[in-house]
Amino acid sequence: MAKQDKPAKKAKGPAIDIGIGEKDRKALAQGLSVLLADSYTLYLMTHNFHWNVTGPQFNGLHMMFMGQYTEQWNALDDIAERIRALGFPAPGTYRQFAGLATFSEVEGVPSADDMLRHLVRAQEATARTARALLPLADKADDQPTADIATQRLAVHEKTAWMLRSMLEH
Template identity: 70%
Template sequence: MKKKSAKTAGPVMDIGISADDRAEIAAGLSRLLADSFNLYLMTHNFHWNVKGPMFNTLHVMFMAQYTEQWNALDIIAERIRALGHPAPGTFKAFAKLASIEEPEGVPTAVDMIQLLVAAQEATARTARGLFPLVDKANDQPTADLLTQRLEVHEKTAWMLRSLLEE
């Protein structure tokens, strides 16, 4: 049977990453989860409310994007849990942690695209900001998760941005 620590009252975790590093990484992943959730919600909202000449294109594109984003939420939350920390899961927690603000009202289709570009880029910056800590802690699973998320956010931002070009 594993020893119990006084702090956690459960089995001691020894995965080769210090408790302090795991806590810092989990905190960073919690910010990524909050940004990802806000991005998911914004994209789904825009899917429901888009109108105008680009309706069909954007409606379908937003559905693909929010579906991908929804699936990513579980992956991020489960990595936080694997590091031994609770994943945030309330609007209140996400509001405190997120760098992405909710838009007011129903933007025009072009404004939706611009807001989503900014939100994709913000989420990419949040993910990228974790690499120094993850690298220092030798945390390859989190590095892999971050690399995959960056690829999605950068590609999606590029695709959305291309809709704004003349």
């Protein structure tokens, strides 16, 4: 699923007794960490494309990318704070994100259509990551994580559909 990274270390402090055992909390935190890495990488890709898009679709894509990266930015806190609520540190460096993300950054400045293609793949990858959290959340009876995964899955599937629609000429 994701590139390997060092295992998350348990946060220090009082014992956590929220009705989810440590093993399940750790698995959920690791899955959420991959979702956070995918989400941050997607945010950065979308913001980069917003800055660098050119061509006849400039205005429409520039505005659409701004809406997408803003939505993505706002989701990051919910994901990271859920990791913290489960008792683990959230990844927060480019190195950690690069090691956890299920897709890579884009080098250079692609054409507008290639930007759309990259974003479709990144949205779909992030949707798959969110979907992979659902069985873990179900097994642990963790509704807050399931809620986050479900919301993110819906956003990424819809956004991928909208981006794919722009490529149908």
